[in-house]
Amino acid sequence: xxxxxxxxxxxxxxxxxxxxxxxxxxxxxxxxxxxxxxxxxxxxxxxxxxxxxxxxxxxxxxxxxxxxxxxxxxxxxxxxxxxxxxxxxxxxxxxxxxxxxxxxxxxxxxxxxxxxxxxxxxxxxxxxxxxxxxxxxxxxxxxxxxxxxxxxxxxxxxxxxxxxxxxxxxxxxxxxxxxxxxxxxxxxxxxxxxxxxxxxxxxxxxxxxxxxxxxxxxxxxxxxxxxxxxxxxxxxxxxxxxxxxxxxxxxxxxxxxxxxxxxxxxxxxx
Amino acid sequence: xxxxxxxxxxxxxxxxxxxxxxxxxxxxxxxxxxxxxxxxxxxxxxxxxxxxxxxxxxxxxxxxxxxxxxxxxxxxxxxxxxxxxxxxxxxxxxxxxxxxxxxxxxxxxxxxxxxxxxxxxxxxxxxxxxxxxxxxxxxxxxxxxxxxxxxxxxxxxxxxxxxxxxxxxxxxxxxxxxxxxxxxxxxxxxxxxxxxxxxxxxxxxxxxxxxxxxxxxxxxxxxxxxxxxxxxxxxxxxxxxxxxxxxxxxxxxxxxx
Numbered sequence: 001x002x003x004x005x006x007x008x009x010x011x012x013x014x015x016x017x018x019x020x021x022x023x024x025x026x027x028x029x030x031x032x033x034x035x036x037x038x039x040x041x042x043x044x045x046x047x048x049x050x051x052x053x054x055x056x057x058x059x060x061x062x063x064x065x066x067x068x069x070x071x072x073x074x075x076x077x078x079x080x081x082x083x084x085x086x087x088x089x090x091x092x093x094x095x096x097x098x099x100x101x102x103x104x105x106x107x108x109x110x111x112x113x114x115x116x117x118x119x120x121x122x123x124x125x126x127x128x129x130x131x132x133x134x135x136x137x138x139x140x141x142x143x144x145x146x147x148x149x150x151x152x153x154x155x156x157x158x159x160x161x162x163x164x165x166x167x168x169x170x171x172x173x174x175x176x177x178x179x180x181x182x183x184x185x186x187x188x189x190x191x192x193x194x195x196x197x198x199x200x201x202x203x204x205x206x207x208x209x210x211x212x213x214x215x216x217x218x219x220x221x222x223x224x225x226x227x228x229x230x231x232x233x234x235x236x237x238x239x240x241x242x243x244x245x246x247x248x249x250x251x252x253x254x255x256x257x258x259x260x261x262x263x264x265x266x267x268x269x270x
Numbered sequence: 271x272x273x274x275x276x277x278x279x280x281x282x283x284x285x286x287x288x289x290x291x292x293x294x295x296x297x298x299x300x301x302x303x304x305x306x307x308x309x310x311x312x313x314x315x316x317x318x319x320x321x322x323x324x325x326x327x328x329x330x331x332x333x334x335x336x337x338x339x340x341x342x343x344x345x346x347x348x349x350x351x352x353x354x355x356x357x358x359x360x361x362x363x364x365x366x367x368x369x370x371x372x373x374x375x376x377x378x379x380x381x382x383x384x385x386x387x388x389x390x391x392x393x394x395x396x397x398x399x400x401x402x403x404x405x406x407x408x409x410x411x412x413x414x415x416x417x418x419x420x421x422x423x424x425x426x427x428x429x430x431x432x433x434x435x436x437x438x439x440x441x442x443x444x445x446x447x448x449x450x451x452x453x454x455x456x457x458x459x460x461x462x463x464x465x466x467x468x469x470x471x472x473x474x475x476x477x478x479x480x481x482x483x484x485x486x487x488x489x490x491x492x493x494x495x496x497x498x499x500x501x502x503x504x505x506x507x508x509x510x511x512x513x514x515x516x517x518x519x520x521x522x523x524x525x526x527x
Contacts, residue, residue: 165349171340184358185357
């Protein structure tokens, strides 16, 4: 066949390569300013401790095992809440999306819930569930559920009708159609929801821990501030930043793995 | 000869609108029949009826003498927009229908490779649809529909979205595949040249309501492998005749409007 061209280049190979050192330089400059500005007296070093002192406080927290305890407390809650949210929201979203009339009816309500900042409901959770583990995990479940649920509903509803027609023409019944067409077609969009949920989990958890807890990174930051242990406070914040980035990249990696069949799109790297 | 596919007095209404009316059509086993008509003449509705995706309001459709009651693997549909599953490789797409047919895994793989070879895509089995050109995607779609061995292959303007050169190549390929497999093919198009090039018989449709106006025997059978059929005298004659048939009707419709 003469019209068949040479194999097309793989999409990954076509991805524009940004010089990695540019990004590193930006971070280095930020940390440099953090170090220099307090030392030079541009900002009050009581409130903004130079980065090197933050890191030495962080090292102390790490070597004494204090930090590990706080991280473990936070991650346990985050993972528990996240897992429960995934287990509830994906099946529920698939169900809602599959029945068009249900989706149309529920969508406005879901939008209201999603756009209600979960933190506004924090007092309600504390009132009902107390300040123990239950309320914190419940907060995470709540914060994670909406992005997953809404993305799942959208994913199912946006499956290309032509693919459904094509599968039906091959005599597929509803169950097979769902399993072999609707589900795989929905995976990438669902994963975007899961990634958003990962971010929500961290945000909601830290806030919940600040309100009432005796362990966890949110607690560490808050109590350090109360006790005027400013370097430790910043050490907690740096840890959260690092964890947040790690969680995001881990989920992004998963998202890519499950969406390999999609042409790469600009703006996916955030 | 008994008909492979028969449409007897078939009509289809949507609400108060009659999309198709009084369709009588008999397609013999191994025949290549082309339906040509202007847009809005109900070509796609007709194909949906044969595919079992919709039910007729009047009349009946028979495949090998048995009424068509729903979709099934005894008919394969090739769509204009390929309708490939983007999360499956070329091979995985061809296997799809075989899975629906419950063909065991090993045999499935083998058959899929065989049919990819038939459409000249041997080296592209592991490519995802977005890594293939439009022409290659349509080849995969054709392979997918042929692989599960339907009685009739239904094609809904399959080459309309392709560039002219790719289209001509695929038309020639389809002729070759048809000669090789002896499939019964019902091919829908709005292109007169395509109809004459491909079909043994060409059914000319008219719109409002969609019905079959006349059936033209084309049968440009004796053609050499590298012959430029399109420049042959009988090709040009048939093309002109079909053009007149479609054109006449358009004039008459213009008067009606």
